Amino acid sequence: MANNSDYAFQKCINPECAATFDVAEILVKCPTCGDMLDVAYDWDKMDVPGSLKDFEKRWTRTNPLDFSGVWRFRDLLNFCPDDCKVTVGEGQTILQRNDALAKDLGIDAGCLHLEYEGLNPSGSFKDNGMTAAFSHARLVGATASACASTGNTSASMALYAHSTGMSCTVFIGSGRIAYGKLSQAMDYGAHTLQIAGDFDDCMRQVQAVCAQLGIYLVNSLNxxxxxxxxxxxxxxxxxxxxxxxxxxxxxxxxxxxxxxxxxxxxxxxxxxxxxxxxxxxxxxxxxxxxxxxxxxxxxxxxxxxxxxxxxxxxxxxxxxxxxxxxxxxxxxxxxxxxxxxxxxxxxxxxxxxxxxxxxxxxxxxxxxxxxxxxxxxxxxxxxxxxxxxxxxxxxxxxxxxxxxxxxxxxxxxxxxxxxxxxxDNKGKFSNPPVEVPNDLNAIIKAMKQA
Amino acid sequence: MANNSDYAFQKCINPECAATFDVAEILVKCPTCGDMLDVAYDWDKMDVPGSLKDFEKRWTRTNPLDFSGVWRFRDLLNFCPDDCKVTVGEGQTILQRNDALAKDLGIDAGCLHLEYEGLNPSGSFKDNGMTAAFSHARLVGATASACASTGNTSASMALYAHSTGMSCTVFIGSGRIAYGKLSQAMDYGAHTLQIAGDFDDCMRQVQAVCAQLGIYLVNSLNxxxxxxxxxxxxxxxxxxxxxxxxxxxxxxxxxxxxxxxxxxxxxxxxxxxxxxxxxxxxxxxxxxxxxxxxxxxxxxxxxxxxxxxxxxxxxxxxxxxxxxxxxxxxxxxxxxxxxxxxxxxxxxxxxxxxxxxxxxxxxxxxxxxxxxxxxxxxxxxxxxxxxxxxxxxxxxxxxxxxxxxxxxxxxxxxxxxxxxxxxDNKGKFSNPPVEVPNDLNAIIKAMKQA
Structure with missing residues (x-):
């Protein structure tokens, strides 16, 4: 697949270096100075809407990229062609105006909003980034992915990996493992390697393995x-x-x-x-x-x-x-x-x-x-x-x-x-169950005390 | 608030009875024959779209009722005026065409679709019904709600109760309690009464309490x-x-x-x-x-x-x-x-x-x-x-x-x-973690065996 490299590129964030690299290269850090990389754009060459309101034209349900809360804005992150872009319906999230909580906090009505990212397919904001990373993985022709997380990242990676037909591996240490947090990664089909070591060992090994086997590393530097x-x-x-x-x-x-x-x-x-x-x-x-x-x-x-x-x-x-x-x-x-x-x-x-x-x-x-x-x-x-x-x-x-x-x-x-x-009544807002006899009057009394 | 009783009503499902009742009455069963009730409409008096495609006009994000995957279709469940209708953003769900699973099952590509209701705010399809029930609760002026569930129903009830400023109570038995399942109800502020009895006792008591105290019962007969x-x-x-x-x-x-x-x-x-x-x-x-x-x-x-x-x-x-x-x-x-x-x-x-x-x-x-x-x-x-x-x-x-x-x-x-x-490797598709020494070659070997 062709990339969008006539206007999208990778660029060192160090202004004294500012080296640029092709968007289709797999780089973790700037090969010139070792600093971090950005995705940058030559906006003049791109067809960017004249007003944010123009994005409202995308409020349809017929094109999966328009339905995605990420790719609906693709003009502003257009580093790969549309046929590379992966979506599983991420970003259908809600900005909730919450006057009740505002009142608790002494904030004026209409002023407090909560952007709830739990409605993403894997249950966290990570899907916003992972849909983009896996689109890049397709651009560079990767067939396997890996990461060293045991939490939200591994869940999101595993979902996008199987959705794009890629394999994926989660590296976890042998210390205290929260299997509950791994439930999604296992459910979504990630291979899980339990390394005899701690998280730092996992992080080091996953980078070495990815470099050696040409695996796409889904780490936070991406x-x-x-x-x-x-x-x-x-x-x-x-x-x-x-x-x-x-x-x-x-x-x-x-x-x-x-x-x-x-x-x-x-x-x-x-x-x-x-x-x-x-x-x-x-x-x-x-x-x-x-x-x-x-x-x-x-x-x-x-x-x-x-x-x-x-x-x-x-x-x-x-x-x-x-x-x-x-x-x-x-x-x-x-x-x-x-x-x-x-x-x-x-x-x-x-x-x-x-x-x-x-x-x-x-x-x-x-x-x-x-x-x-x-x-x-x-x-x-x-x-x-x-x-x-x-x-x-x-x-x-x-x-x-x-x-x-x-x-x-x-x-x-x-x-x-x-x-x-x-x-266990641990905090100011604890709301423990109340035990009541199986008796209508006792229950009504308990209801009135609530 | 006025109701829509010029065209919406409650109707006994028994065709020999077919008694009708005002939409604003709180009824559990038909007062005439004891059978179940439907919500029915006199469609001729209603402004129903001429084609399902007309609903596409609602694909905007500016009106919360249009954003709701339930109320976007309000013409087809219009039993209360719009100012009664409650929404917390339910029904942003995805129908996923799943060719990979279709292939596993021997189904033709493009034929298998999964309607995933887990993306509802409380995590299950119950929100579709609860948004309607709580809209009815507002129509009848209820200020309190209750149910006897310990699962998805209680989570959904508690979310809509606090969102409409109503109180809510969950009745649970004193037998085996799955606190995990109750986590959402407690989080969303439900009062939880643990009755010294079993689920049938709870069901009987909650109905009696609701009848006596004028509490809106969120049960499945609704x-x-x-x-x-x-x-x-x-x-x-x-x-x-x-x-x-x-x-x-x-x-x-x-x-x-x-x-x-x-x-x-x-x-x-x-x-x-x-x-x-x-x-x-x-x-x-x-x-x-x-x-x-x-x-x-x-x-x-x-x-x-x-x-x-x-x-x-x-x-x-x-x-x-x-x-x-x-x-x-x-x-x-x-x-x-x-x-x-x-x-x-x-x-x-x-x-x-x-x-x-x-x-x-x-x-x-x-x-x-x-x-x-x-x-x-x-x-x-x-x-x-x-x-x-x-x-x-x-x-x-x-x-x-x-x-x-x-x-x-x-x-x-x-x-x-x-x-x-x-x-524990319990099924055909089990995907257990693999233990590996903290050694690059051993890890690469394990990766290749995966």
């Missing part, structure tokens, strides 16, 4: 995944009638979402499709707060593409020396060495961003509130609302600001936490 | 729920370009889906919107096969609205005498006294239906195949594919027939079954 994730922002704009909100709030783990959101808004602004960018708030869990530490306490910045690499290395060396492992109930953001750190610094620069951390107790309380008021979410997603409470209290976010929080995953991704929270 | 479930069929037609398939295949538990599907096609035919109805295949689990027994072995039929009630009673008496409990891995259809039996007989009559039962081993193998080829599903949903294999082998369904299978729920509704199936 710039094509971030292209797909841009569409989460396009859908928020779409559902707000193409109005730009004041704040985007997102959990911070590997920082792929924040990175792609910044890129999305920078491109839309450059294309004249929006007249301003929203501010970005990234919420870490306290038990995995690398970004908070480096950005707030050590003043690490994008610095026009030259962030202080020594500062980062020094911090990571210290983590190694202390044998530090991140620990939070929000397992999807339990990461202390975020691979997209540099791109995220750029996003914070583009969006005049802020970063804060929240403790686990506040995350699980916020999760319960999101369940009680909305569609629910996995624990990591609730960091958004936990963080928003602080940003409101500190006067960073105004109660009359238009806010969109990104809820990254389905509540059924981690039902045990939900059950324990309620059953 | 005819408004079935109105919402009709739209699963409308969406299948929509995604097939308004072509009627040859077969609809659906799991059979309480028989609400089959009942509503039959009603949907009868109404579309009556309105001249389709020129033929598809055939209907209802698949029981062998461990909960009341319909199979009564329909195939005892020849129970709709009989123009006069099914043999004595035959049914005799069978239920025998179940009672034997202290029979249904038992299947497909917990969502583990029901031996289906409340919608009579309406289902009507649907089988309308759609020239067939009924068969399949053993649990075949259900879990079929579930694994659906995961391997599609988006996955909960165990009960897989009865469709398990049943289809028999219908093909027996020559009932032709391999060139256009088939739509209804997958009722999300795979994450029951991840433990998935994990055990694969990890």
């Amino acid at each position: 710039p094509f995944r971030l292209e797909g994730q841009k569409t989460i922002m396009f859908r928020i704009l779409e559902q707000l009638g193409w109005q730009v909100p004041d704040w985007i709030i997102v959990p911070g783990g590997n920082l792929g979402n924040s990175s792609s959101f910044g890129k999305a808004f920078a491109e839309l602004k450059q294309l004249g499709l929006i007249d301003r960018v929203p501010r970005l708030a990234i919420i870490n869990a306290e038990g995995a707060n690398t970004l908070t530490h480096l950005y707030n306490d050590r003043n690490l910045r994008w610095n026009d593409g030259r962030p202080d690499a020594d500062l980062v290395q020094e911090f990571y060396d210290d983590l190694t020396a202390r044998k530090y492992s991140p620990r939070t109930v929000a397992s999807a953001i339990e990461i202390s060495r975020p691979v997209n750190l540099t791109k995220c610094l750029r996003a914070l620069d583009i969006c005049d961003g802020v970063v804060i951390s929240v403790p686990d107790e506040e995350i699980i309380d916020a999760k319960a509130q999101i369940g009680l008021r909305g569609l629910g979410c996995e624990p990591a997603s609730a960091a958004t609302i936990a963080g928003l409470k602080h940003l409101l209290a500190d006067g960073v976010v105004d109660p009359s600001a238009k806010i969109a929080c990104v809820l990254t995953g389905h509540p059924l991704k981690d039902p045990n936490l939900t059950v324990n929270y309620h059953k | 005819p408004f729920r079935l109105e919402g479930q009709k739209t699963i069929m409308f969406r299948i037609l929509e995604q097939l370009g308004w072509q009627v398939p040859d077969w609809i295949i659906v799991p059979g538990g309480n028989l609400g889906n089959s009942s509503s599907f039959g009603k949907a096609f009868a109404e579309l035919k009556q309105l001249g919107l389709i020129d033929r109805v598809p055939r209907l295949a209802i698949i029981n689990a062998e461990g909960a096969n009341t319909l199979t027994h009564l329909y195939n072995d005892r020849n129970l039929r709709w009989n123009d609205g006069r099914p043999d009630a004595d035959l049914v009673q005799e069978f239920y008496d025998d179940l009672t005498a034997r202290k029979y409990s249904p038992r299947t891995v497909a917990s969502a259809i583990e029901i031996s006294r289906p409340v919608n039996l009579t309406k289902c007989l009507r649907a089988l009559d309308i759609c020239d239906g067939v009924v068969i039962s399949v053993p649990d081993e075949e259900i879990i193998d079929a579930k694994a195949q659906i995961g391997l080829r599609g988006l996955g599903c909960e165990p009960a949903s897989a009865a469709t594919i398990a049943g289809l294999k028999h219908l093909l082998a027996d020559g009932v369904v032709d391999p060139s027939a256009k088939i739509a299978c209804v997958l009722t729920g999300h795979p994450l509704k029951d991840p433990n079954l998935t994990v055990n199936y694969h990890k």
Whole structure:
């Protein structure tokens, strides 16, 4: 299949290097300087709509690419021809205006919106990126894929792998294995290799195996995944009638979402499709707060593409020396060495961003509130609302600001936490079962007390 | 709020009674003869589209009722004014053409389609009916709701209750409680009463409590729920370009889906919107096969609205005498006294239906195949594919027939079954993890053996 290399290419994010490479090459890092890569476009050669409203013409159900919440916006991530593009119906997500939760938080009615990504086919936002990565995999002719995740990434990879007729392998360590998290990967047909080692061993081995066997590595460095994730922002704009909100709030783990959101808004602004960018708030869990530490306490910045690499290395060396492992109930953001750190610094620069951390107790309380008021979410997603409470209290976010929080995953991704929270009365919003005799009057009394 | 009672009403399904009642009354059974009730319409007084294609005008995202996969078809279930209608974005479901699974089953390419209802907000098809029931609850001014389910129904009820500002209570017995299944109901804020008794006690008490306290009972007899479930069929037609398939295949538990599907096609035919109805295949689990027994072995039929009630009673008496409990891995259809039996007989009559039962081993193998080829599903949903294999082998369904299978729920509704199936190598399609030393050559060897 022909690629779109007359206007799409891979480009080093380091402005002093800025080397470009063909979009059909499989690269993990810039071969020239070792920095990260972007997918970049020569917009002048592309047929980009003159207004975001033009995308409304795609609201049909007859073409699968138009039905996809990712590929409906394909003009803005057009790195491969349409016959390469894979879709399983991802991105049919909902931006829910939630006045009940807004009221709880002291936010004006009509101002709080929750972008619920749990409605994706594999149950998390990962499908937005994976549909793009597997389209790229087809462009380069890959027949096999692999990754070292045991969570949402492996589920999404396995779904897209079998949907494109590719094989896929999940590398897991021999330590504590959460089989529940692997249930989707096994269900969708991933081969699972349990390596006698830890996660770092898996990560190292999967990269070596992919390089040696020519397997397509679906890791978070993959710039094509971030292209797909841009569409989460396009859908928020779409559902707000193409109005730009004041704040985007997102959990911070590997920082792929924040990175792609910044890129999305920078491109839309450059294309004249929006007249301003929203501010970005990234919420870490306290038990995995690398970004908070480096950005707030050590003043690490994008610095026009030259962030202080020594500062980062020094911090990571210290983590190694202390044998530090991140620990939070929000397992999807339990990461202390975020691979997209540099791109995220750029996003914070583009969006005049802020970063804060929240403790686990506040995350699980916020999760319960999101369940009680909305569609629910996995624990990591609730960091958004936990963080928003602080940003409101500190006067960073105004109660009359238009806010969109990104809820990254389905509540059924981690039902045990939900059950324990309620059953064992663990938090402010716990809702345990009440035992009642099998007697009508006793039951009516219990109903009235509820 | 005004109701639509100039053209919508409740009507006894017994043609000899055919009594009608206001749509705004809360009735469980016909007050005249005790039979079940339908929601019926005087179509001549309604503004029904002249062609199903007219519904395509609704493919926008600006009006929440148009975005809903249920209310987009509101002209065909218009029992309440629009300002009563509740939506949380239900029915954004996918009809997946699945040629890979078709090939496994020996079905012609392009002929097999899977209607995946797991993408509903609460993760199952129940949202289609619950959005309609809660719209009715608002029409009648209810402020509280209740049900006796511990599964998909309670999750869906709790979501719609909090979304409409109503309270809700789940009645559960004190026997074996699957907290995982209750996780969503607790998360969405349901009050949970654990009655010292069994499920039958709960069912009896919830009805008594609802009658005494004026609480809206969300049980399967509710005819408004079935109105919402009709739209699963409308969406299948929509995604097939308004072509009627040859077969609809659906799991059979309480028989609400089959009942509503039959009603949907009868109404579309009556309105001249389709020129033929598809055939209907209802698949029981062998461990909960009341319909199979009564329909195939005892020849129970709709009989123009006069099914043999004595035959049914005799069978239920025998179940009672034997202290029979249904038992299947497909917990969502583990029901031996289906409340919608009579309406289902009507649907089988309308759609020239067939009924068969399949053993649990075949259900879990079929579930694994659906995961391997599609988006996955909960165990009960897989009865469709398990049943289809028999219908093909027996020559009932032709391999060139256009088939739509209804997958009722999300795979994450029951991840433990998935994990055990694969990890413990329990079936034909088991895909257990492989242990490998932390050594590149050993890993590459394992990759090549996969």
